[in-house]
Amino acid sequence: MVEPVRHKKIAIASGKGGTGKTTVAVNLALAANRELTLLDCDVEEPNAHLFLKTEWNARKPVKLRKPVVKSEECISCGRCAEACKFNAIVVAKTAMVFYELCHACGGCSLICPTDAIEEEEREVGSTRTGICGKLTVADGYLNVGEPQAPPVIAAVMEHYEPSLPVIIDAPPGTGCSAVETINNCDFALMVTEPTPFGLNDLELSLEMAEKLEVPSAVLINRSDLGDGDVKDLCSARGVEVVGEIPFDRKLAEAYSRGIPAVEADEHYREFFSVLYEKITELSK
Amino acid sequence: MKVVVTSTGPDLDSQLDERYGRASYLLSVDTESMEFAAHDNSANMKAMQGAGVSTSQSVMDMEPDAVITGSLGPKAFAVMQNTGIPSYSAKGVTCREAVQMLLEDKLQRIDNAGGNKKW
Numbered sequence: 001m002v003e004p005v006r007h008k009k010i011a012i013a014s015g016k017g018g019t020g021k022t023t024v025a026v027n028l029a030l031a032a033n034r035e036l037t038l039l040d041c042d043v044e045e046p047n048a049h050l051f052l053k054t055e056w057n058a059r060k061p062v063k064l065r066k067p068v069v070k071s072e073e074c075i076s077c078g079r080c081a082e083a084c085k086f087n088a089i090v091v092a093k094t095a096m097v098f099y100e101l102c103h104a105c106g107g108c109s110l111i112c113p114t115d116a117i118e119e120e121e122r123e124v125g126s127t128r129t130g131i132c133g134k135l136t137v138a139d140g141y142l143n144v145g146e147p148q149a150p151p152v153i154a155a156v157m158e159h160y161e162p163s164l165p166v167i168i169d170a171p172p173g174t175g176c177s178a179v180e181t182i183n184n185c186d187f188a189l190m191v192t193e194p195t196p197f198g199l200n201d202l203e204l205s206l207e208m209a210e211k212l213e214v215p216s217a218v219l220i221n222r223s224d225l226g227d228g229d230v231k232d233l234c235s236a237r238g239v240e241v242v243g244e245i246p247f248d249r250k251l252a253e254a255y256s257r258g259i260p261a262v263e264a265d266e267h268y269r270e271f272f273s274v275l276y277e278k279i280t281e282l283s284k
Numbered sequence: 285m286k287v288v289v290t291s292t293g294p295d296l297d298s299q300l301d302e303r304y305g306r307a308s309y310l311l312s313v314d315t316e317s318m319e320f321a322a323h324d325n326s327a328n329m330k331a332m333q334g335a336g337v338s339t340s341q342s343v344m345d346m347e348p349d350a351v352i353t354g355s356l357g358p359k360a361f362a363v364m365q366n367t368g369i370p371s372y373s374a375k376g377v378t379c380r381e382a383v384q385m386l387l388e389d390k391l392q393r394i395d396n397a398g399g400n401k402k403w
Contacts, residue, residue: 078341081341086332086333086334087331087333087334087335087337087338088334088337090337090338090340090341090363091341092340092344092363092364092366092367093366093367093368094366096362096363096366098334098337098359101333101334101337101359
């Protein structure tokens with residue numbers, strides 16, 4: 001019997017925002033020129049869809065459990081507040097819940113001796129799925145005012161299909177959102193730029209990937225602007241620089257019109273197709 | 285009367301801590317005898333989130349008649365309103381001076397959430 005293939009989850013990430021994650025993710029997915037899944041996990045600002053003419057065919061709400069205290073049954077014993085690791089519930093004269101702090105773990109309702117805590121559902125965001133040529137595309141939206149992106153990111157990740165290669169546009173930074181995404185991936189391509197900001201944030205994201213035990217490589221965007229410090233950092237840390245994209249006005253113009261680089265210039269189709277093969281090999 | 289003061293140190297001559305949820309210590313002071321007990325607030329101070337909420341829980345457990353701090357954030361303010369324990373604002377004084385000022389009716393009652401004003 002043949003073992004079913006499980007394709008590795010490849011994240012396109014960066015510590016600094018605006019380095020070109022989405023550009024790289026979208027163009028890699030298109031240049032691969034095969035059936036592939038593209039997941040946009042930047043649920044606070046999903047933008048991969050701006051470059052793709054996706055035919056959306058499903059939307060799914062992402063819901064979290066929400067503890068609601070029935071005051072007539074609450075005996076103000078305070079055990080829910082003691083159990084809550086997020087300080088989201090407190091018992092003053094009556095129990096008070098702060099939903100913006102709640103991680104929906106369900107601990108308070110489990111521990112309540114009088115079953116005074118009921119769990120209702122509330123929508124915190126949604127995911128969409130659709131088709132764009134050979135690509136299956138999914139992205140997520142965190143509702144305005146909601147502070148926690150990870151549950152929506154996890155819902156986008158559920159659209160990973162092991163039999164297909166997958167490219168994941170990760171959220172920027174090294175916070176909860178980035179950790180939630182990278183931690184669930186097998187490989188991270190860090191996109192950076194050769195500037196002091198790019199350098200500082202690249203170092204942070206390489207450290208994060210190392211802690212999460214996710215192997216990574218670096219792509220330098222606008223590689224002819226700035227200095228050589230990013231390359232020095234990579235060689236000092238033993239991280240491979242798998243590609244460089246020099247600044248190109250034509251690329252910026254295409255981007256501003258929502259045209260993917262691979263469609264604007266054959267040169268980029270070649271570049272991203274080679275890069276796709278390279279990182280597929282590296283992630284094995 | 286029993287008063288809880290947010291403090292930067294473990295005794296009455298320490299500077300009052302104007303931060304509520306992330307205060308270093310909570311001093312529970314008996315205003316008649318000026319005897320006090322210092323409660324280390326570092327667990328709440330280091331909380332990832334909800335420091336004001338959990339500090340309010342610690343304050344409630346001491347069952348004071350009043351609280352003196354710098355200001356209260358929106359969540360802590362809501363909790364303290366619910367408890368019915370009045371809170372008062374003091375700045376740039378020691379805990380001993382703050383208690384004295386409260387007894388002389390020189391402190392302003394905190395009647396709104398002002399913790400985020402500077403932002």
